[in-house]
Amino acid sequence: MTEPTDGETNNHGESAIRFRSGVVLAIVGTFLFALKSIFIKLAFAEGVGATLLLTLRMFLALPFYVFVFWSLRSRADRKPIATSDLVRSLGLGFLGYYLASYLDLSGLEYISAQLERLTLFTYPAMVALLAWLFLGEKIDRRIIAAIALCYFGVVMMYGQEQALTSSSDVRFGVALVVGAALSYSFYILFAKPTMQRIGSREFTSLAMIGSTFFVGVHFAITDPIASVLNVNPIVYVYGFVLAFVCTVLPSFMINEAIVRIGATRTTVIGSVGPVLTMGLAIGILGEPTSIQHIGGMVIAILGVSFVAKK
Template identity: 70%
Template sequence: MSSPTVPNEASPVTRPTGTSKLSWGVTLAIVGTFLFALKSIFIKLAFAAGADATLLLTLRMLMALPFYVAVFATLMRRRNNSLPNSVPSDQAPKSGLPIPIMVRALSLGFLGYYLASYLDLSGLQYISAQLERLTLFTYPAMVAALAWMFLGETLNRRILAAIGLSYAGVWLMYGQESQFTTDGNTAWGVFLVFAAALSYSFYVLFAKPVMQQIGSREFTSLAMIGSTAFALIHFFWFRSASDLFAVQPVVYAYGLILAFVCTVIPSFMINEAILTIGATRTTVIGSVGPVLTMLLAILILHEPSSWQHFAGMGIAIVGVSLVAKTR
């Protein structure tokens, strides 16, 4: 899943100004949204090639791990180099970050990148990429409800309408898709993806204050490292190391694409877009992600679709957009 970002530091990319700045930010948001939309498609292709949720998640995390370790090491080196010269070396913190905060970031990887991703992958084994993407897309409505329940934030009429529209759209698409399948597992698949969205919503809720303390890139790197550890524990608890090599070569290619093309690269592009054109514009552009996934699923995977699918998608997007406007 994609990570929430709280831009709090200058990006290493030199951003243009004026009209070109807007065009650059919009381009980043569009391309990043498109790459995120490809995720469900490549997961489905990997399943067709013989992979399962446990194996695919492990491959994806292992392939992305060296990158995040390198990013975190670079960020820590910059922090240490920025320490005042007056601080004695034996008193300077080696990591530049408080240990309790690092532990929290590593632990939150369980919710955001391990549990949510595993449930999402598992759900995709039973439902279409279209329904999966839309169900997962409703997580902002969950975040709003959870913030009201646990943080005492206001739950006004607009948010209530947004939540209602979001899930009305999912229900409309679910009702239509259940007619296309005969195995009776559509409800189970939706439940798994719904649980994935709930796990990710808790992650977003608890991640923001940590990111504000240590920085979004530091937090994301630590969360990814922690989630990789959880994924490996899961894999070796149920499987053997030989299973990592008992798949078709194309599965490794799909895992690499999921790790970098559909996760690492778009996460940085969306982060840069937020810094350049703001969170609101980036959110509006990102709302077309489910539509892109739907079109790609129809064209590449040849998934069945109907006007109810498009209507459900449109209703849910309107609902999520209302949530975005209130936050």
């Protein structure tokens, strides 16, 4: 048997380190994303509304994305971005990071962080269905089963939450978050071709810059500018955490994890996100839970795992 050369051993070692680091990035990124709903709820407890909180989050995150975009485009080997791709990237920010985020935050005003996270988590099943409807991609029994499991899990958790909270607003809150998941699904569907042409980091940065513009217009129309200054100082801390810790850092971590370990493994690791949110919501926010909550979570995650498989 031929002994491996030093070069082969080093390559194998580097590959193993790259794989392990990719797994770590996926786990940490998933955990940071899971914190989002918790900090939104904490901010809501201070009396801030969805529009103001989204404005703080996006404008605090904006400098980071502008810097990343400038850093990437300042390299000598970068080709110019076509005007059509530039406009499309900025415009898609409306769907992916303005409309989806606004509906999501608004929904959290009516439902628990646990139910919100699980409902939003159904977007991979939505993407599969929309790709079949609009792009003619094949849909098989596995995907149909995945979609059925996802929404059965949400309905199961929704029914139990209504029983626990006795609130008529739960249905409205779920509808808002379903709208957020649908908006994000359209964003994913339409973003892929542009992302492949200009690169994921450039596209993400442009989409975030575009969405911040739409958020700013929304805020200027609906809220007095002075309201930004009339909030509890802790809200600014929550806004910064949402902007940097729960948005900027995990977005780049997850992208890098996809490069290192692949989209399928990253998606499977991301499946623990709702579980993490459930644990944090129970431990930090004191939200009620039950066997049906846990059962609905497990069923929906199982459904998403079917979509993630090739």
